[in-house]
Structure formats: C-alpha cells, structure tokens
Amino acid sequence: MKGCPYGTHRVIEKKGMLPQPAWKISNDPEIYSNEILIDVKTLNIDSASFTQIKKQAKEENRTIESIILETVEKRGKQHNPVTGSGGMLIGTVLKIGEDLKGKIDLQEGDKIATLVSLSLTPLKIEKILAVKENSDQVDIEGKAILFQSGIYAKLPTDIDEKLALAVLDVAGAPAQTARLVKPSDIVVVIGAGGKSGLLTIYEAKKRAGVTGKVIGIEYSEEGCRKLRETGYADIVIQGDATNPVEILEKVKEATAEKLADVTINCVNIPDTEMASILVTRDRGIVYFFSMATSFTKAALGAEGIGKDVDMLIGNGYAKGHSEIALQIIRESEKIRRIFEEIYV
Amino acid sequence: MKGCPYGTHRVIEKKGMLPQPAWKISNDPEIYSNEILIDVKTLNIDSASFTQIKKQAKEENRTIESIILETVEKRGKQHNPVTGSGGMLIGTVLKIGEDLKGKIDLQEGDKIATLVSLSLTPLKIEKILAVKENSDQVDIEGKAILFQSGIYAKLPTDIDEKLALAVLDVAGAPAQTARLVKPSDIVVVIGAGGKSGLLTIYEAKKRAGVTGKVIGIEYSEEGCRKLRETGYADIVIQGDATNPVEILEKVKEATAEKLADVTINCVNIPDTEMASILVTRDRGIVYFFSMATSFTKAALGAEGIGKDVDMLIGNGYAKGHSEIALQIIRESEKIRRIFEEIYV
Ligand SMILES: NC(=O)c1ccc[n+]([C@@H]2O[C@H](COP(=O)([O-])OP(=O)(O)OC[C@H]3O[C@@H](n4cnc5c(N)ncnc54)[C@H](OP(=O)(O)O)[C@@H]3O)[C@@H](O)[C@H]2O)c1
Ligand SMILES: NC(=O)c1ccc[n+]([C@@H]2O[C@H](COP(=O)([O-])OP(=O)(O)OC[C@H]3O[C@@H](n4cnc5c(N)ncnc54)[C@H](OP(=O)(O)O)[C@@H]3O)[C@@H](O)[C@H]2O)c1
Numbered sequence: 148m149k150g151c152p153y154g155t156h157r158v159i160e161k162k163g164m165l166p167q168p169a170w171k172i173s174n175d176p177e178i179y180s181n182e183i184l185i186d187v188k189t190l191n192i193d194s195a196s197f198t199q200i201k202k203q204a205k206e207e208n209r210t211i212e213s214i215i216l217e218t219v220e221k222r223g224k225q226h227n228p229v230t231g232s233g234g235m236l237i238g239t240v241l242k243i244g245e246d247l248k249g250k251i252d253l254q255e256g257d258k259i260a261t262l263v264s265l266s267l268t269p270l271k272i273e274k275i276l277a278v279k280e281n282s283d284q285v286d287i288e289g290k291a292i293l294f295q296s297g298i299y300a301k302l303p304t305d306i307d308e309k310l311a312l313a314v315l316d317v318a319g320a321p322a323q324t325a326r327l328v329k330p331s332d333i334v335v336v337i338g339a340g341g342k343s344g345l346l347t348i349y350e351a352k353k354r355a356g357v358t359g360k361v362i363g364i365e366y367s368e369e370g371c372r373k374l375r376e377t378g379y380a381d382i383v384i385q386g387d388a389t390n391p392v393e394i395l396e397k398v399k400e401a402t403a404e405k406l407a408d409v410t411i412n413c414v415n416i417p418d419t420e421m422a423s424i425l426v427t428r429d430r431g432i433v434y435f436f437s438m439a440t441s442f443t444k445a446a447l448g449a450e451g452i453g454k455d456v457d458m459l460i461g462n463g464y465a466k467g468h469s470e471i472a473l474q475i476i477r478e479s480e481k482i483r484r485i486f487e488e489i490y491v
Numbered sequence: 492m493k494g495c496p497y498g499t500h501r502v503i504e505k506k507g508m509l510p511q512p513a514w515k516i517s518n519d520p521e522i523y524s525n526e527i528l529i530d531v532k533t534l535n536i537d538s539a540s541f542t543q544i545k546k547q548a549k550e551e552n553r554t555i556e557s558i559i560l561e562t563v564e565k566r567g568k569q570h571n572p573v574t575g576s577g578g579m580l581i582g583t584v585l586k587i588g589e590d591l592k593g594k595i596d597l598q599e600g601d602k603i604a605t606l607v608s609l610s611l612t613p614l615k616i617e618k619i620l621a622v623k624e625n626s627d628q629v630d631i632e633g634k635a636i637l638f639q640s641g642i643y644a645k646l647p648t649d650i651d652e653k654l655a656l657a658v659l660d661v662a663g664a665p666a667q668t669a670r671l672v673k674p675s676d677i678v679v680v681i682g683a684g685g686k687s688g689l690l691t692i693y694e695a696k697k698r699a700g701v702t703g704k705v706i707g708i709e710y711s712e713e714g715c716r717k718l719r720e721t722g723y724a725d726i727v728i729q730g731d732a733t734n735p736v737e738i739l740e741k742v743k744e745a746t747a748e749k750l751a752d753v754t755i756n757c758v759n760i761p762d763t764e765m766a767s768i769l770v771t772r773d774r775g776i777v778y779f780f781s782m783a784t785s786f787t788k789a790a791l792g793a794e795g796i797g798k799d800v801d802m803l804i805g806n807g808y809a810k811g812h813s814e815i816a817l818q819i820i821r822e823s824e825k826i827r828r829i830f831e832e833i834y835v
Pocket of ligand 2: 446450537538539540576660661663681682683684685686687688708709710711712714730731732733757758759760779780781782783805806807808
C-alpha cells in the first residue's frame with residue numbers, strides 16, 4: 148500500500164495533521180510501498196532537547212534513558228514534548244519500499260543520515276546501548292522509517308560517521324549563513340563555541356571577508372578558548388546571552404556602536420531572543436537557529452523596543468546544506484580536530 | 492529617578508530580563524523621570540490571546556473579566572500566559588516624566604495608542620467597564636506606563652478611535668506586506684477575512700498589481716463573503732488552515748501548481764504552520780504574523796518535507812507601520828465600512 152508522501156497516513160493523533168506537529172504517530176516497522184526502513188545505529192538528540200532532558204533527569208532523579216524511552220513509547224517518535232524539537236539519526240537501509248526501489252539513489256545496505264527531524268520520524272527503540280552525555284548522542288538498537296518526502300544523505304567515507312552525524316544535525320546553520328552574510332558585514336554569532344556556532348563562525352568569516360568583522364559570543368571560558376584557537380572570529384566576547392543589556396554594551400564597544408548587520412543565534416537554552424535583537428542594527432537580520440527560541444518573545448520583544456529587524460526562523464533545510472556543512476570539516480583542519488575530540 | 496530606557500528597572504521576575512520575556516513587572520503608577528503615565532480607556536486584546544481567553548472562560552465556566560484581572564494581578568501586565576501575546580491600548584497622557592517633557596512630540600492630555608505590546612506594558616486595572624466579545628476590545632479604568640523606548644501614535648482626528656486602535660494593533664502586517672510583495676507575485680493570505688488579513692490583502696494587491704495574483708484563504712462563509720465584497724482578492728478559497736493537505740490541493744489548483752511566492756499567515760489559532768509552508772514555492776517567503784505560530788513547528792515542519800523557504804517572524808514593528816495601516820482606512824471605503832461595522 149502506498150502512503151502519503153508527507154507521512155500523514157501514519158498520524159494517530161490528531162488525524163489530518165502532518166507527522167511533525169502531530170502528537171502521536173505509528174512506528175509500526177511494516178513499511179508502506181513508498182517508505183524506507185532504517186536499522187538505526189545512533190540518535191543525535193538536538194542540543195536544546197538534550198539540555199532539557201539532562202535537566203529533567205536530574206530534577207526527577209531518573210535516567211536519561213528512561214525519559215527518551217517514555218517519549219518514544221508515548222509519541223512513536225523522539226519528539227521532546229517540552230522543547231518541541233528532535234534531532235537526527237544514522238543507520239543502515241534495511242528495506243526500500245517497492246514504489247521507490249530503483250527510482251532513488253539508494254540501495255539496501257547503504258549507510259545514511261536522515262536529514263529530517265526526529266520529531267517527525269517514526270522510531271521504535273528496542274534497546275538503548277549507550278548515552279553519550281558529552282556529544283548528545285545515543286547508541287540504540289531500533290528501527291526508523293523515512294517517508295517519500297524525507298531527505299537523507301549517504302554517509303561520506305572520508306569523515307567518521309559519528310562526526311558526520313553531529314555535523315549534519317546542524318547543517319542548516321552554515322548554509323543559511325552563506326546566504327545571509329555579505330562582504331564587509333558585521334556578524335554576531337551567539338553560542339559561537341558550540342557545534343553549529345563554530346560552523347557558522349567559519350562560514351561567516353568566509354563570506355564577510357577581510358573587510359568584515361565576525362564577533363563570537365560564548366558563555367564558558369572553555370568555549371571561548373576553543374573559539375580563539377580557531378582564529379576564525381575577529382573578536383571573542385565572553386558573556387551570558389540571557390543578560391541582554393550586558394551583551395549589548397559589549398557589542399556596542401566592539402563595533403563602535405554600529406551593531407551587527409547579521410546576528411545568528413546558535414544557543415541551546417531559552418531566553419536569548421532579546422540579546423539577539425538588541426545587538427542587531429536597525430533593518431539588520433536576526434537568524435534564530437536555536438530551537439529554544441520563542442516566537443512571541445522574538446516578535447513582541449522587537450516590537451517592544453521599536454526595533455525594525457527582519458527575524459528568520461531557522462529552517463533546518465536549505466538546498467545543499469549537507470554538502471556545505473561537510474565541506475567545512477574537509478576545509479578546516481582546526482574545526483575537524485575540535486569536533487573529533489568530542490564526537491569520535 | 493531615571494529608569495532604563497527599555498524598562499528593565501520595573502522587572503520583578505526574573506531580574507536582568509527585559510519586560511517582555513519577564514514573568515512579572517511592577518505596575519506602580521509612580522513614574523520614573525523617563526516614563527509616561529497613561530490614563531487607559533480601552534485595551535485591544537490581540538486576537539490569538541482573546542480567542543484563547545474566550546475558550547478558557549467557557550471551559551472553566553468563569554468570566555472573561557476574571558481571567559484578565561487575574562493575569563494583570565499576577566504579572567503586572569496583560570501578558571497571556573498561554574499564548575504569550577498581548578495587544579495594545581488607547582488612553583490619555585496623564586503625566587510625562589521630567590526627562591522627556593519638551594523633548595518628545597507629546598503633551599499631557601494628548602490621546603494616544605501605544606504601539607508596543609501589552610505583554611510588556613505595566614498596567615493597573617481599577618475596573619473593567621465592558622468586554623466587547625465581537626471586537627476583542629475591553630473598556631477599563633486604569634493606568635499604564637510607557638518606557639522611554641516605547642513607541643506610540645497620536646490618535647488621528649479623522650478616524651474613530653476604537654477603529655484606529657483596532658487597525659494600529661495589526662499595523663505590522665500591511666507594512667511588512669508592502670516590503671515583501673513584488674509586482675507579478677502570487678500571494679497567499681491565510682486568515683484573509685480577519686482584521687490583519689483584510690489590510691494585508693489590500694496591500695498585497697496594490698504591490699502585486701494586475702500581473703500578480705492575490706489569493707485569500709478564509710474559514711467561515713461570512714468571512715469569505717466579506718472578502719469577496721471588497722474585490723481586492725483575485726481568488727477567495729474557503730478552507731481550514733489546520734488541514735494542510737486540503738489547503739495545498741486548493742492552492743495548487745488556483746495557481747496551476749506554481750504555488751505562492753509570498754505567503755502571509757494572519758490566523759488566530761494554532762497549527763497552521765504546515766499549510767503556510769506547503770502552499771509556498773521553493774525559495775519563497777512565509778511571513779508568520781499570527782501570534783499562535785510555534786517556532787519549532789515551523790522550523791522542523793519545513794525541514795521535515797525538505798522545503799527550502801525563508802520564514803519570517805512577524806515583528807509587530809516596522810518603520811512607518813502606523814501611517815501605512817491608517818492610510819488603508821483612508822484609501823479604502825470598503826475596508827473602512829467593514830471595520831466600522833465591527834469596531835465603532
Ligand atoms: N534550526 C534547526 O534546524 C536546528 C537543527 C539542529 C539544532 N538546532 C538548535 O541549534 C542550537 C545549537 O545547537 P548545537 O548543536 O550547536 O548546540 P551546542 O553545541 O550545545 O552549542 C550551544 C552553544 O550555546 C552556548 N551557550 C549556552 N548558554 C549560553 C549563554 N547563556 N550565553 C551564551 N552562550 C551560551 C554554549 O556555550 P557553553 O558550552 O559554554 O555552555 C554552546 O557553545 C540548539 O538550540 C539546537 O536545538 C536547530
Ligand atoms: N505579529 C504581531 O505583532 C501581531 C500583532 C497583533 C496581532 N497579531 C496576531 O495576528 C493574528 C491575526 O490577528 P487579527 O486581529 O487579524 O485576527 P482576526 O481578525 O480574528 O482574524 C483571524 C482570521 O483567521 C481566520 N481563521 C481562523 N481559523 C481559521 C482556520 N482554521 N483556517 C483559516 N482561517 C482561519 C478567521 O476566520 P473566521 O473569522 O472565519 O474564523 C479570521 O478571519 C492573531 O494571531 C494575532 O494574535 C500579531
């Protein structure tokens with residue numbers, strides 16, 4: 148039987164919705180003729196979600212495993228009910244539905260990363276093998292399903308697969324940066340020492356060029372050190388993005404009061420909308436890649452201070468985003484080394 | 492004493508935050524030297540918030556008044572804790588702080604509308620005089636405070652003040668439409684028969700021109716009738732925007748499968764992100780004006796179907812937005828008549 152290309156045929160609650168906004172979907176491993184069955188190896192929980200899960204586990208004195216299992220049991224997908232976000236996975240293609248076989252660039256046995264969010268991917272976990280707190284990754288035994296409209300990337304052979312998974316999870320950030328940043332721009336990246344932050348800083352510097360200025364804002368000493376080590380940020384500011392007035396003062400100083408043409412928010416915690424808006428010049432652009440962004444806080448916060456900025460929702464997909472992100476790992480020995488320490 | 496231009500001096504919970512994201516602010520009517528005290532006449536609750544309050548009142552068998560009073564009592568502002576949104580107000584300037592007096596284009600006694608959200612405006616309600624369910628407006632006795640960075644508009648003399656309040660509440664929508672829509676564009680407006688929807692349709696048609704195509708999607712029979720009556724939409728589609736696949740089919744048909752260059756979401760209910768994304772062409776723009784928009788549903792929903800669209804967060808402020816919105820009322824006898832029936 149053929150399913151809807153967007154996967155509505157698997158939606159249990161509420162019917163008529165697409166799988167992402169739906170509360171519950173079916174994770175039955177029996178595939179439709181236009182679906183792909185994946186033998187899952189590792190989940191990469193998105194950072195806003197993993198940060199929330201860690202906090203909850205501590206507060207409720209239970210394991211991270213139990214929270215993940217509960218979510219997947221209840222919803223048929225790893226869709227964090229608090230943050231609303233997901234992540235990605237890698238695995239091996241077990242079965243390709245007959246309507247797709249031969250028509251797509253994929254064979255059974257291929258290793259792939261899904262490029263659609265876990266928040267809409269039917270997932271059945273048989274067993275959790277290991278939770279890597281340091282890298283937000285979870286090794287499992289289980290099955291997942293990709294819909295006809297679902298995008299994926301074959302894993303490259305020249306990059307470790309765990310590293311590729313980590314990079315592909317945030318591939319949207321550097322791809323959108325490449326589009327938004329123009330030569331000579333002043334660019335502020337908030338959460339610049341993290342995974343998406345480092346990729347964004349690299350791409351921003353490439354686009355802004357020598358006449359531009361790339362400013363990275365990071366919370367921890369360690370993050371700042373890593374960032375400085377790369378040499379890709381013109382200025383590194385240590386600061387707390389939940390304290391907007393402090394951040395504004397520092398960016399004013401660093402830019403002779405010009406503020407940023409483009410600001411890219413790559414943090415993994417809530418309440419950083421105002422800092423992002425304040426450091427951006429009038430008619431500048433704020434790109435919210437962070438999944439902890441609140442729509443109303445951004446919209447009404449900008450209005451509240453009469454700031455005429457264009458604010459973009461971080462679409463996880465942009466044409467060619469996986470190639471762009473993996474290319475950075477190939478181009479930059481420094482970023483590759485930092486990431487290999489964490490993910491490999 | 493002089494306060495922070497952004498109002499951080501009034502934040503009670505959590506300190507260091509700006510007043511919009513803060514949970515609680517001080518509504519003490521004793522003003523700082525750079526604040527303005529307003530004698531409030533009418534609140535215009537934003538439509539997503541008012542829709543939620545009405546639903547809650549019904550479910551909990553209590554009055555709309557009691558819900559509004561409880562929110563303002565708890566938070567020091569009319570900041571809907573469920574939707575996160577606010578609205579606007581009109582009133583008379585009671586007192587201008589000494590640091591602003593003579594330096595701004597405002598006198599005590601002037602009638603103004605605040606152009607910053609109620610979700611950040613210190614408000615003390617002495618009495619609720621009337622709740623107008625039909626227009627989302629609430630007449631009150633009370634005081635509000637405008638910070639130094641807070642923007643406002645003097646009420647025009649040629650437009651009824653309740654009508655002006657209604658229009659100014661959604662002034663961001665037509666102003667952003669004017670920027671986004673280019674000649675010959677195909678434009679889809681979702682929730683086109685509402686307040687912001689009608690203003691958006693008018694501005695969209697003006698910008699897209701005879702070679703463009705403006706499509707209005709509306710839920711109710713009545714809304715469709717009103718919209719057709721104006722003649723500003725080239726095509727009117729009756730449909731439910733929470734049913735994305737149905738809406739997609741209808742827009743495909745209306746555009747010969749081209750889909751929209753620009754989609755503007757003006758609804759007042761949740762779960763319409765996917766319809767907005769689906770009806771937009773690859774590399775098109777989706778403008779979410781609706782305060783019921785979920786950041787993650789939009790970001791991960793687009794990714795989930797591999798749709799490379801730019802998605803904008805509806806900043807309530809855009810330079811000149813109040814003039815643009817009021818001008819439509821002056822230019823269009825038809826829209827003025829429809830609005831006067833509701834608001835005057
Ligand atoms: N839009 C999409 O499609 C998409 C896809 C994937 C992920 N995401 C989201 O993108 C965000 C970043 O992901 P990631 O994997 O790059 O996360 P990450 O590696 O954990 O990086 C987050 C960074 O934010 C910094 N940070 C935390 N609190 C801060 C504060 N108060 N002030 C300044 N910086 C602070 C962290 O610094 P410390 O290490 O010093 O704490 C860290 O460098 C997450 O919200 C994630 O959910 C979005
Ligand atoms: N971004 C900002 O700064 C800002 C400022 C103010 C307001 N807003 C927001 O903008 C939105 C619109 O405000 P408004 O004052 O224009 O609201 P409104 O006058 O109540 O209009 C809402 C429209 O949405 C339609 N609608 C409702 N359910 C629908 C469905 N399932 N499918 C299709 N259409 C549907 C309604 O149609 P029916 O009447 O037929 O139900 C109505 O025409 C609200 O979410 C509001 O909170 C944003």
